[in-house]
Amino acid sequence: MYFEDFEVGQRFSTPARTVTEADVVNFAGVSGDYNPIHTDAEFAKETPFGQRIAHGLLVLSMLTGLRQRAGHFEGTIIAWMEIRNYRFLKPVFIGDTVRGESEIVEKRETSKPDRGILVQRVKVYNQRGEVVQEGEFVTLVRRRPA
Amino acid sequence: MYFEDFEVGQRFSTPARTVTEADVVNFAGVSGDYNPIHTDAEFAKETPFGQRIAHGLLVLSMLTGLRQRAGHFEGTIIAWMEIRNYRFLKPVFIGDTVRGESEIVEKRETSKPDRGILVQRVKVYNQRGEVVQEGEFVTLVRRRPA
Numbered sequence: 001m002y003f004e005d006f007e008v009g010q011r012f013s014t015p016a017r018t019v020t021e022a023d024v025v026n027f028a029g030v031s032g033d034y035n036p037i038h039t040d041a042e043f044a045k046e047t048p049f050g051q052r053i054a055h056g057l058l059v060l061s062m063l064t065g066l067r068q069r070a071g072h073f074e075g076t077i078i079a080w081m082e083i084r085n086y087r088f089l090k091p092v093f094i095g096d097t098v099r100g101e102s103e104i105v106e107k108r109e110t111s112k113p114d115r116g117i118l119v120q121r122v123k124v125y126n127q128r129g130e131v132v133q134e135g136e137f138v139t140l141v142r143r144r145p146a
Numbered sequence: 147m148y149f150e151d152f153e154v155g156q157r158f159s160t161p162a163r164t165v166t167e168a169d170v171v172n173f174a175g176v177s178g179d180y181n182p183i184h185t186d187a188e189f190a191k192e193t194p195f196g197q198r199i200a201h202g203l204l205v206l207s208m209l210t211g212l213r214q215r216a217g218h219f220e221g222t223i224i225a226w227m228e229i230r231n232y233r234f235l236k237p238v239f240i241g242d243t244v245r246g247e248s249e250i251v252e253k254r255e256t257s258k259p260d261r262g263i264l265v266q267r268v269k270v271y272n273q274r275g276e277v278v279q280e281g282e283f284v285t286l287v288r289r290r291p292a
Contacts (some may be wrong), residue, residue, distance in 0.1 A: 023176060030172045030204070032163070032211020036221060048224070056226045057210060061203050065178025075182060078194070082204045083232040083281070088225065111205070137228070 002144040004135035014066035016099035027058040056088040087136025148290040149262035160212035162245035173204040202234040279290025
């Protein structure tokens with residue numbers, strides 16, 4: 001979809017995805033974040049969570065992939081400009097299943113005629129329907145070629 | 147380091163890390179974000195960047211890993227609460243080398259005596275010393291056991 005195709009108030013849902021132990025292990029490898037709260041099951045038993053939690057950024061990264069699978073930005077997103085007020089509200093555990101929702105909250109033209117700015121309110125839900133993360137994404141999206 | 151050990155104005159530097167093609171491929175796998183701007187070299191030739199760019203969240207994820215390697219939060223970070231005003235300022239390409247800097251900008255006690263809140267201003271630099279990403283992290287950090 002091009003910039004022109006989006007409207008303020010539009011909502012998009014993504015597919016869902018189960019957060020597996022493999023995802024946490026792989027994300028630790030890619031990011032280099034081996035904080036014991038994510039990678040040490042024995043340490044994690046002694047924390048308030050009682051078990052390893054998924055990296056907050058792993059879940060945020062999965063949200064971007066789920067949004068991508070929904071297809072609305074395929075080939076038309078130019079750049080991601082900003083993440084605003086993105087809150088990690090609840091822990092996500094291995095075995096939880098997450099899905100995303102996005103709502104267009106602002107749409108702005110730029111000085112360049114080939115692109116526009118979209119602000120979206122995004123939320124990640126777990127399998128119990130609880131919002132585990134939420135925030136705003138600001139993206140630069142291609143306009144339809146004349 | 148515990149909450150008590152941090153002071154407003156303190157700065158921390160991380161090691162550096164080269165963003166490789168393998169990192170971009172692995173991050174696409176973990177996140178599921180196969181947007182062609184990250185994974186299709188031929189498509190990317192026709193974009194304003196002229197080549198594939200690293201996912202913005204890959205670089206942010208690497209920052210968290212580099213911060214982790216610096217060791218200040220080993221075993222004492224309880225949770226990541228929020229990312230504020232995190233801006234993707236410049237593209238990061240395969241072969242670029244990134245490093246991070248953090249500054250404590252706010253330190254706040256909570257109602258619970260075993261933890262406190264730290265707000266940090268973070269920046270990611272490339273090998274030319276350009277700031278490629280910057281924003282604020284809000285984290286919950288353990289206080290020193292009495």
